[in-house]
Amino acid sequence: xxxxxxxxxxxxxxxxxxxxxxxxxxxxxxxxxxxxxxxxxxxxxxxxxxxxxxxxxxxxxxxxxxxxxxxxxxxxxxxxxxxxxxxxxxxxxxxxxxxxxxxxxxxxxxxxxxxxxxxxxxxxxxxxxxxxxxxxxxxxxxxxxxxxxxxxxxxxxxxxxxxxxxxxxxxxxxxxxxxxxxxxxxxxxxxxxxxxxxxxxxxxxxxxxxxxxxxxxxxxxxxxxxxxxxxxxxxxxxxxxxxxxxxxxxxxxxxxxxxxxxxxxxxxxxxxxxxxxxxxxxxxxxxxxxxxxxxxxxxxxxxxxxxxxxxxxxxxxxxxxxxxxxxxxxxxxxxxxxxxxxxxxxxxxxxxxxxxxxxxxxxxxxxxxxxxxxxxxxxxxxxxxxxxxxxxxxxxxxxxxxxxxxxxxxxxxxxxxxxxxxxxxxxxxxxxxxxxxxxxxxxxxxxx
Amino acid sequence: xxxxxxxxxxxxxxxxxxxxxxxxxxxxxxxxxxxxxxxxxxxxxxxxxxxxxxxxxxxxxxxxxxxxxxxxxxxxxxxxxxxxxxxxxxxxxxxxxxxxxxxxxxxxxxxxxxxxxxxxxxxxxxxxxxxxxxxxxxxxxxxxxxxxxxxxxxxxxxxxxxxxxxxxxxxxxxxxxxxxxxxxxxxxxxxxxxxxxxxxxxxxxxxxxxxxxxxxxxxxxxxxxxxxxxxxxxxxxxxxxxxxxxxxxxxxxxxxxxxxxxxxxxxxxxxxxxxxxxxxxxxxxxxxxxxxxxxxxxxxxxxxxxxxxxxxxxxxxxxxxxxxxxxxxxxxxxxxxxxxxxxxxxxxxxxxxxxxxxxxxxxxxxxxxxxxxxxxxxxxxxxxxxxxxxxxxxxxxxxxxxx
Numbered sequence: 092x093x094x095x096x097x098x099x100x101x102x103x104x105x106x107x108x109x110x111x112x113x114x115x116x117x118x119x120x121x122x123x124x125x126x127x128x129x130x131x132x133x134x135x136x137x138x139x140x141x142x143x144x145x146x147x148x149x150x151x152x153x154x155x156x157x158x159x160x161x162x163x164x165x166x167x168x169x170x171x172x173x174x175x176x177x178x179x180x181x182x183x184x185x186x187x188x189x190x191x192x193x194x195x196x197x198x199x200x201x202x203x204x205x206x207x208x209x210x211x212x213x214x215x216x217x218x219x220x221x222x223x224x225x226x227x228x229x230x231x232x233x234x235x236x237x238x239x240x241x242x243x244x245x246x247x248x249x250x251x252x253x254x255x256x257x258x259x260x261x262x263x264x265x266x267x268x269x270x271x272x273x274x275x276x277x278x279x280x281x282x283x284x285x286x287x288x289x290x291x292x293x294x295x296x297x298x299x300x301x302x303x304x305x306x307x308x309x310x311x312x313x314x315x316x317x318x319x320x321x322x323x324x325x326x327x328x329x330x331x332x333x334x335x336x337x338x339x340x341x342x343x344x345x346x347x348x349x350x351x352x353x354x355x356x357x358x359x360x361x362x363x364x365x366x367x368x369x370x371x372x373x374x375x376x377x378x379x380x381x382x383x384x385x386x387x388x389x390x391x392x393x394x395x396x397x398x399x400x401x402x403x404x405x406x407x408x409x410x411x412x413x414x415x416x417x418x419x420x421x422x423x424x425x426x427x428x429x430x431x432x433x434x435x436x437x438x439x440x441x442x443x444x445x446x447x448x449x450x451x452x453x454x455x456x457x458x459x460x461x462x463x464x465x466x467x468x469x470x471x472x473x474x475x476x477x478x479x480x481x482x483x484x485x486x487x488x489x490x491x492x493x494x495x496x497x498x499x500x501x502x503x504x505x506x507x508x509x510x511x512x513x514x515x516x517x518x519x520x521x522x523x524x525x526x527x528x529x530x531x532x533x534x535x536x537x538x539x
Numbered sequence: 540x541x542x543x544x545x546x547x548x549x550x551x552x553x554x555x556x557x558x559x560x561x562x563x564x565x566x567x568x569x570x571x572x573x574x575x576x577x578x579x580x581x582x583x584x585x586x587x588x589x590x591x592x593x594x595x596x597x598x599x600x601x602x603x604x605x606x607x608x609x610x611x612x613x614x615x616x617x618x619x620x621x622x623x624x625x626x627x628x629x630x631x632x633x634x635x636x637x638x639x640x641x642x643x644x645x646x647x648x649x650x651x652x653x654x655x656x657x658x659x660x661x662x663x664x665x666x667x668x669x670x671x672x673x674x675x676x677x678x679x680x681x682x683x684x685x686x687x688x689x690x691x692x693x694x695x696x697x698x699x700x701x702x703x704x705x706x707x708x709x710x711x712x713x714x715x716x717x718x719x720x721x722x723x724x725x726x727x728x729x730x731x732x733x734x735x736x737x738x739x740x741x742x743x744x745x746x747x748x749x750x751x752x753x754x755x756x757x758x759x760x761x762x763x764x765x766x767x768x769x770x771x772x773x774x775x776x777x778x779x780x781x782x783x784x785x786x787x788x789x790x791x792x793x794x795x796x797x798x799x800x801x802x803x804x805x806x807x808x809x810x811x812x813x814x815x816x817x818x819x820x821x822x823x824x825x826x827x828x829x830x831x832x833x834x835x836x837x838x839x840x841x842x843x844x845x846x847x848x849x850x851x852x853x854x855x856x857x858x859x860x861x862x863x864x865x866x867x868x869x870x871x872x873x874x875x876x877x878x879x880x881x882x883x884x885x886x887x888x889x890x891x892x893x894x895x896x897x898x899x900x901x902x903x904x905x906x907x908x909x910x911x912x913x914x915x916x917x918x919x920x921x922x923x924x925x926x927x928x929x930x931x932x933x934x935x936x937x938x939x940x941x942x
Contacts, residue, residue, distance in 0.1 A: 237869030429712035494741035
């Protein structure tokens with residue numbers, strides 16, 4: 092484990108965590124910018140034009156009432172947006188305010204929710220929470236549609252505290268019941284929020300030590316001001332961006348940023364990405380990639396300009412079916428991403444993507460012959476080093492390197508001095524794709 | 540070295556490329572975790588199954604007071620005795636009950652019930668309501684008995700590993716989609732596949748990391764390599780001897796029966812059926828799910844019987860909690876507490892155990908539990924899995940006589 096990271100490694104680390112990896116052009120761009128300006132760049136999506144993304148998307152003629160289109164649309168945004176952090180935060184909030192189309196069963200409502208999450212992704216937590224309270228997909232998902240004065244439905248009220256704001260143990264069953272009363276009549280009609288005054292309980296509620304004739308807005312206000320909320324959201328951000336069991340100093344500092352800036356998400360992330368814990372070797376290449384990270388970072392590293400419409404299906408097999416989180420708790424992340432069958436799905440995605448057209452790999456140079464010529468890769472050593480740098484920051488031990496050399500040469504090749512020109516073009520193509528697949532399926536590539 | 544580019548469609552999708560120890564998986568499946576021992580299947584009903592409309596106290600007028608619109612009419616209930624009966628869609632399970640192969644332990648729960656799906660499920664899975672344990676109760680069982688380090692002491696058929704199967708000594712494999720359970724390699728270059736698999740294996744064997752998460756990747760990668768290819772083959776050869784209903788749950792049970800018939804006994808299996816969180820419009824939703832549950836489990840049991848392995852397997856069915864006795868305004872029920880647990884098997888002593896919880900003496904509107912759920916676990920551990928349950932559960936719990 093490296094104690095301090097080189098400038099290049101630090102940028103790579105930032106782009107993997109605050110985004111989904113990088114193309115060579117993107118890496119170069121952010122390297123020239125430097126670390127702190129890169130953080131600022133990523134945190135301020137509103138100031139940038141995204142024409143190329145808009146064009147790619149426009150060309151697809153997506154139908155937003157079709158959930159398969161919606162999945163591909165989002166994947167394209169993640170792969171080609173100039174504002175990767177905005178997409179990553181949208182993904183974070185999708186996992187946080189987890190809503191599944193398995194129940195909502197309306198792609199257009201999921202699309203609207205996704206837009207809302209993106210719109211508020213880097214603003215104030217309170218405003219985001221407010222928007223979620225009025226979000227039709229959420230209302231349908233947690234049955235608030237059926238929350239009436241008299242016999243309230245507790246589903247939304249409970250998850251609002253347990254999963255969205257305070258965390259378990261920081262409220263009572265009475266708070267659940269009283270909160271449910273405040274959200275009575277928060278319904279949907281014609282794909283939009285609808286306040287049904289007849290169904291709303293205007294009476295006095297006793298909620299988390301506060302008393303008043305609270306409605307949903309008041310509850311949001313109370314929750315967003317709770318210290319437990321600041322801590323809960325900060326911990327969750329650190330788990331997502333830093334480590335499943337983050338060092339408490341960074342959690343505390345992010346919590347402080349929440350409190351000092353009225354729950355400003357951008358300020359929390361500013362603190363997080365500039366924090367010594369995030370920037371140190373302790374965090375570098377220690378987080379298991381989510382299926383989305385795994386997929387999109389491969390798309391970027393391989394410089395793919397087009398996406399297969401079956402990529403979302405691979406994502407689902409890897410355990411991250413977009414718009415279908417497994418429960419209202421979202422995805423647990425970390426080591427739960429890795430199980431025998433989700434591992435096999437990763438492997439098969441890697442196999443699939445290396446078999447596809449790789450014409451753009453490494454800046455518009457055709458894999459195999461052109462690639463080795465352009466980068467002057469004459470031996471197995473050169474090729475292994477080139478690909479290991481491209482995909483895994485050259486994080487590879489000697490024994491593994493040797494197995495790569497042996498794979499390329501078909502013989503015992505300890506020093507990597509096998510001459511690549513001994514291979515026919517076809518053999519070279521097989522070996523380059525094969526080695527790329529090996530690296531994409533290596534333990535080292537599975538971490539960000 | 541000759542590599543020929545062939546048409547993708549002409550290839551048997553990589554099946555020809557199995558050069559890895561083809562019998563490692565079969566051998567480990569075939570070796571028992573603890574010789575002469577029995578197997579256990581755990582079915583989780585996710586979302587909180589409404590126990591009151593599963594095992595229905597049809598003779599108790601209070602039940603109909605609490606549930607004027609969603610109560611199941613007494614004349615529709617499949618009567619088990621003069622007080623309680625099954626939901627009408629559990630007719631297949633009622634048959635097993637009549638055959639004395641199904642036990643119902645009524646009123647299972649724990650002190651200070653937690654109404655969160657996730658915490659309560661965790662409590663059932665780790666068997667500790669007081670503090671969060673890093674391992675599950677079945678994981679600790681495997682730690683205790685799997686001294687030989689069998690890599691397949693159990694198999695999870697859900698998408699992610701449940702906490703119940705988290706062990707210290709090993710990672711239980713997950714096979715949720717057995718049809719796709721094989722590693723694909725470059726179909727254009729089949730002649731390169733052996734070299735590729737060798738290099739992959741080498742790479743994984745030589746990977747070292749101090750990071751615990753990364754060592755999980757290593758172990759899982761090696762498991763995937765050894766288990767892939769054989770599993771779909773095994774499944775396609777399996778002779779199904781019962782009529783399963785349609786649906787993913789039944790398909791997975793069918794696959795589980797295949798694993799059980801092809802493996803040594805003494806293993807644990809996990810599978811979930813979701814959708815029980817019936818806050819609204821409960822009647823249709825639960826009826827549909829109970830029907831799926833009942834018909835699938837019945838077929839599963841008959842399949843095991845026909846393969847002469849049913850004497851070695853019991854199936855236990857639980858949910859993270861029951862639901863509120865009183866219906867809400869959406870014709871559904873909110874989160875509740877205690878519930879009936881069911882156990883099925885040829886060696887099970889069928890019948891009703893425990894007391895039905897009172898419908899009048901409620902705690903904050905919810906049922907009080909009559910049986911600590913860990914008594915069910917203790918009985919299974921002590922009498923079915925032949926291990927001292929106090930080693931797994933931390934203390935002794937009263938055994939119940941259903942097995």
